[in-house]
Amino acid sequence: MLKRFLESVGRYCLFLRMVFRKPEKWRIFWKQFVIETDKLIISSILIVGVISLFIGGVLVIQTASNMSNPMLDRMLVGYMVRETLVLEFCSTVVALILAGKMGSNIASEIGSMRISGQIDAMDMMGVNSAGFLVLPKVMSATLLSPLLMMFSFVLGLLGGWGVVELTEIIPASKYITGIKYAYNGFYVVYSGFKMALFCFLISSISAYNGYYAAGGSLGVGESSTKSIVITSILILLFDLIVTQLMLY
């Protein structure tokens, strides 16, 4: 078991070495980068937006309902919603959602290409298949995912504001004061960094599993499932490590 794990880690490192070779032509790389950005980032905007909007609203209700003590200022609801969103939801929870959406997309796409011989065909032409197929995905997911995190953060706050306006659970002015209270810009940097790291793990591990898929369509399904399970666990593990390193 340990031997197999170490072998997988070694193979993953060798895979990354292939992925990060200099592209044959930068023009082709940028073209693929745009295509992958559309497939991985832009197509995720809707799901991230909807979830963030609702979670923001739910957080307001939950926080307000747990702060019935009259000694506590109601503006703390806005403050706590903001901190929850920026510290954990917009990076970790959104990354877990993306692990399902983005991860399965990457693993199944590359896995299907492997079993249908398209990757062999690229290798036989002398094209670095790992670089051509995976590098634009990894770069796009890693570099642009912090924008998704920012988007999620803003939508989450808006969702909370919407609930405040609709239900008047707390005064809207208190909510606005709360979300501005004791603002720490470093938390946004920390969250953006986490998101980039998580999306690097999602894209590279899913691509790795797809790239070495074997055993026909069952193998593709297996690689997709494996990718989601492994990246979900790694996201939680790295969340702990990064939080310890950056916030404590």
Next chain:
Amino acid sequence: MIKVEHLYKSFGDLHVLKDICLDFEPGKCNMIIGASGSGKTVLLKNLIGLMSPDSGEIWYGGQKLSEMDYDEKKALRQKIGVLFQGSALFDFETVLGNVMFPMNFFTDWSREQKIERAKFCLDRVNVKGADDRYPSELSGGMQKRVGIARAIALNPDFLFCDEPNSGLDPYTSNLIDKLIHGITEEYNITTVINTHDMNSMLEIGDHIEFLYNGSILWKGDRHSILGTDCSELRTFVGANVLARNII
């Protein structure tokens, strides 16, 4: 010129290739024939570098494949065209895009030049009016022909075809055979074809190697195959009704 010397390949206890020695002639259709499971595809994958042999050498010209570094292998692969069993056309590209794919990477031609060359290759394999279609919209025979067009896009010195007739009707199969043979002679390519199709062997087999249980048992050409005294080959050839009546 491709030469193979004492090639061995095993998977665990299964010895798939045993002491394979081959010489493939330029400008000819060199065929590797044998029953399913005899090791043809493994041999082809070793020849094109998708697998590494356990021992033995493969020579391209005067160079050993095993001693080539990454850049040398990359340069060699640009001289190799491969037609895979399932065609392996790229799903994300149109027919024209598939043929232009290697040109995008390895030439500095303008877009117009690439389109012109791609259309020439598609014309050569008789694919017309399908430039903007995707592989999933093509028939099996069309996919094979586009696969050949892509394989010859960069004027290769070597063409490898893995079961080019599999899944095709006899008429289309014959067209593909003639196409491969014509291209081989026209461009003086060293073509290596993996097949168990009797019609192909008799039609275009300039040089034939019979692979049996991982070893080469017989060498010859399409004229001598029916008169062979190799009993394993006679059994293999005799499985075909028409050939059985001749031998």
